[in-house]
Amino acid sequence: xRRTFLQLLALAMLTGPVMGPAMGPAxxxxxxxxxxHLTEGLDQASRAMSNIRNHLRAEPETKIVxxxxxxxxxxxxxxxxxxxxRPFDAAIAALAAQGVDFRLCSNTLTAHDVPVSRVLPGVxxxxxxxxxxxxxxxxxxxxxxxx
Amino acid sequence: xRRTFLQLLALAMLTGPVMGPAMGPAxxxxxxxxxxHLTEGLDQASRAMSNIRNHLRAEPETKIVxxxxxxxxxxxxxxxxxxxxRPFDAAIAALAAQGVDFRLCSNTLTAHDVPVSRVLPGVxxxxxxxxxxxxxxxxxxxxxxxx
Amino acid sequence: xRRTFLQLLALAMLTGPVMGPAMGPAxxxxxxxxxxHLTEGLDQASRAMSNIRNHLRAEPETKIVxxxxxxxxxxxxxxxxxxxxRPFDAAIAALAAQGVDFRLCSNTLTAHDVPVSRVLPGVxxxxxxxxxxxxxxxxxxxxxxxx
Numbered sequence: 001x002r003r004t005f006l007q008l009l010a011l012a013m014l015t016g017p018v019m020g021p022a023m024g025p026a027x028x029x030x031x032x033x034x035x036x037h038l039t040e041g042l043d044q045a046s047r048a049m050s051n052i053r054n055h056l057r058a059e060p061e062t063k064i065v066x067x068x069x070x071x072x073x074x075x076x077x078x079x080x081x082x083x084x085x086r087p088f089d090a091a092i093a094a095l096a097a098q099g100v101d102f103r104l105c106s107n108t109l110t111a112h113d114v115p116v117s118r119v120l121p122g123v124x125x126x127x128x129x130x131x132x133x134x135x136x137x138x139x140x141x142x143x144x145x146x147x
Numbered sequence: 148x149r150r151t152f153l154q155l156l157a158l159a160m161l162t163g164p165v166m167g168p169a170m171g172p173a174x175x176x177x178x179x180x181x182x183x184h185l186t187e188g189l190d191q192a193s194r195a196m197s198n199i200r201n202h203l204r205a206e207p208e209t210k211i212v213x214x215x216x217x218x219x220x221x222x223x224x225x226x227x228x229x230x231x232x233r234p235f236d237a238a239i240a241a242l243a244a245q246g247v248d249f250r251l252c253s254n255t256l257t258a259h260d261v262p263v264s265r266v267l268p269g270v271x272x273x274x275x276x277x278x279x280x281x282x283x284x285x286x287x288x289x290x291x292x293x294x
Numbered sequence: 295x296r297r298t299f300l301q302l303l304a305l306a307m308l309t310g311p312v313m314g315p316a317m318g319p320a321x322x323x324x325x326x327x328x329x330x331h332l333t334e335g336l337d338q339a340s341r342a343m344s345n346i347r348n349h350l351r352a353e354p355e356t357k358i359v360x361x362x363x364x365x366x367x368x369x370x371x372x373x374x375x376x377x378x379x380r381p382f383d384a385a386i387a388a389l390a391a392q393g394v395d396f397r398l399c400s401n402t403l404t405a406h407d408v409p410v411s412r413v414l415p416g417v418x419x420x421x422x423x424x425x426x427x428x429x430x431x432x433x434x435x436x437x438x439x440x441x
Contacts, residue, residue, distance in 0.1 A: 284438070
């Protein structure tokens with residue numbers, strides 16, 4: 001069966017150019033993708049927001065996904081503010097408008113007894129934050145970064 | 148030019164079995180592999196144990212290796228307990244039974260003057276924890292995660 | 295030239311089974327490359343220096359790049375010393391002589407109002423530390439490690 005698949009693939013290749021991860025060079029043309037993993041709390045989140053702004057200023061094509069679990073979810077809840085009193089929601093909305101995805105661990109919501117209604121609009125829930133972080137690297141070619 | 152190469156490649160494929168990541172789909176069929184890197188101490192280890200349980204509940208096929216160095220080794224020594232007093236050894240044994248590997252840095256044992264006899268049964272020693280973390284990513288396709 | 299190589303490669307493929315990561319063997323022959331990401335301050339930097347020495351003792355062929363941003367840059371400034379009073383500069387020079395690269399985030403210099411003149415000799419400036427960390431992984435096959 002494996003062989004049949006390969007034969008079909010080879011046949012497909014004969015019909016024209018093929019691109020994507022099988023071909024290294026095509027990979028280099030893709031934008032860099034990176035997951036920012038947040039687990040600590042509001043100070044780490046402040047650093048992360050600043051890091052991401054700098055990242056996109058230096059490399060605007062970068063695809064950034066933020067995955068938060070544990071205390072990392074706090075900045076994604078309504079009412080969360082930075083040390084200087086500035087609320088997180090506007091900064092998050094601004095980055096989301098630039099294409100940054102924010103994903104939050106549902107397991108953490110349950111474990112910390114946080115109602116879903118407190119999650120900021122636009123934030124996506126994932127079943128397990130850590131599983132998402134591993135999946136993005138293993139399946140979607142994301143780099144890892146812990147701010 | 149690209150096409151010519153692909154045609155030759157396709158031809159080559161028709162002649163016999165080809166294996167490995169050259170074929171994206173084959174890669175996707177493998178389980179996700181991830182190294183949890185622990186360096187901080189007992190609180191980080193508690194979080195990690197909980198993370199790993201959630202991870203395996205969400206994605207039971209995941210291959211997880213825990214590599215501990217520096218203060219990260221403390222939970223792998225006999226007598227170590229979580230903040231709530233619960234000893235780590237039972238939780239570690241339970242995860243090991245689910246296929247999680249625990250690897251501990253021998254350099255740290257020496258540097259911290261910890262006798263090997265204190266290392267929990269089932270924990271594997273590696274020469275250098277950091278070298279192991281890099282090797283797993285570069286040579287065995289592991290994703291990285293720092294709890 | 296590229297074409298000739300590809301043709302030879304295709305020819306080689308025609309002769310028998312091929313295995314491994316598109317060219318596993320070539321990949322496996324390369325040294326492991328790893329980026330150490332430093333963001334915390336002098337204590338993390340002390341740990342990192344010790345980690346890197348152990349890493350190179352265990353695997354001397356490893357290519358190590360240290361990328362520092364945020365408080366992670368402090369040990370790369372003149373006058374910085376470890377807790378025990380030992381200055382960082384000699385240790386950094388010794389590792390640099392073994393092939394370790396030290397790269398510092400220019401954005402951080404600006405944000406922290408640090409003049410470039412304080413940066414230790416031999417340290418390379420990069421526009422954005424976080425972008426560099428992602429680029430090394432996505433474009434140059436580096437593993438990630440946070441000490």
